[in-house]
Amino acid sequence: EIVLTQSPATLSLSPGERATLSCRASQSVSSYLAWYQQKPGQTPRLLISDASNRATGIPARFSGSGSGTDFTLTISSLEPEDFAVYYCQQRSNWPLTFGGGTKVEIK
Amino acid sequence: EVQLVQSGAEVKKPGESLKISCKGSGYSFTSNWIGWVRQMSGKGLEWMGIINPGDSDTKYSPSFQGQVTISADKSISTAYLQWSSLKASDTAMYYCARGTGRPPYFDYWGQGTLVTVSS
Numbered sequence: 001e002i003v004l005t006q007s008p009a010t011l012s013l014s015p016g017e018r019a020t021l022s023c024r025a026s027q028s029v030s031s032y033l034a035w036y037q038q039k040p041g042q043t044p045r046l047l048i049s050d051a052s053n054r055a056t057g058i059p060a061r062f063s064g065s066g067s068g069t070d071f072t073l074t075i076s077s078l079e080p081e082d083f084a085v086y087y088c089q090q091r092s093n094w095p096l097t098f099g100g101g102t103k104v105e106i107k
Numbered sequence: 108e109v110q111l112v113q114s115g116a117e118v119k120k121p122g123e124s125l126k127i128s129c130k131g132s133g134y135s136f137t138s139n140w141i142g143w144v145r146q147m148s149g150k151g152l153e154w155m156g157i158i159n160p161g162d163s164d165t166k167y168s169p170s171f172q173g174q175v176t177i178s179a180d181k182s183i184s185t186a187y188l189q190w191s192s193l194k195a196s197d198t199a200m201y202y203c204a205r206g207t208g209r210p211p212y213f214d215y216w217g218q219g220t221l222v223t224v225s226s
Contacts, residue, residue: 034212091210
């Protein structure tokens with residue numbers, strides 16, 4: 001089973017700042033990594049598929065990069081609605097796995 | 108518009124059985140996987156398993172293998188997650204999600220079904 005480790009667990013930032021979230025895989029997942037956003041009391045939402053492809057309707061301030069074992073989700077300038085928990089998920093191998101999440105909170 | 112609509116919240120006692128549902132619409136139900144994801148209160152997302160309604164190919168996370176059963180009825184575009192004997196530790200929110208790719212990522216999610224197991 002591929003283990004995904006997200007860091008940091010919590011990121012405290014102000015609106016307008018840049019957020020950089022990390023997801024590290026225990027073995028290579030090529031580019032088969034997705035990112036999701038979950039706001040309190042809401043359903044998860046797909047942001048990025050296959051490392052860098054923004055999903056439909058996702059603002060350009062969200063970008064994904066990386067391949068192999070190291071991946072990054074960048075939010076170029078935080079908007080108030082971006083404060084949420086972010087999860088990565090690999091689809092390289094069965095079983096599918098999620099990372100433990102990074103909470104982006106208002107500083 | 109793609110939609111996944113899940114059945115309503117459930118309150119059950121330990122040892123009882125349960126089957127929750129997820130109805131897809133707005134796309135060809137047999138063209139995508141339907142996966143199930145557990146989220147315990149205040150915790151992260153855990154992948155439980157998945158089914159391809161087109162050919163009934165079903166896969167489970169090792170953590171959930173033998174604990175739940177996933178099925179689908181493509182004639183009514185509905186997938187199911189069932190337990191034969193619930194435990195208090197099954198208390199959680201359960202999401203269904205449409206899977207794209209093989210293996211898939213999840214591009215559309217249901218609204219979630221809250222299952223509470225308490226004596």
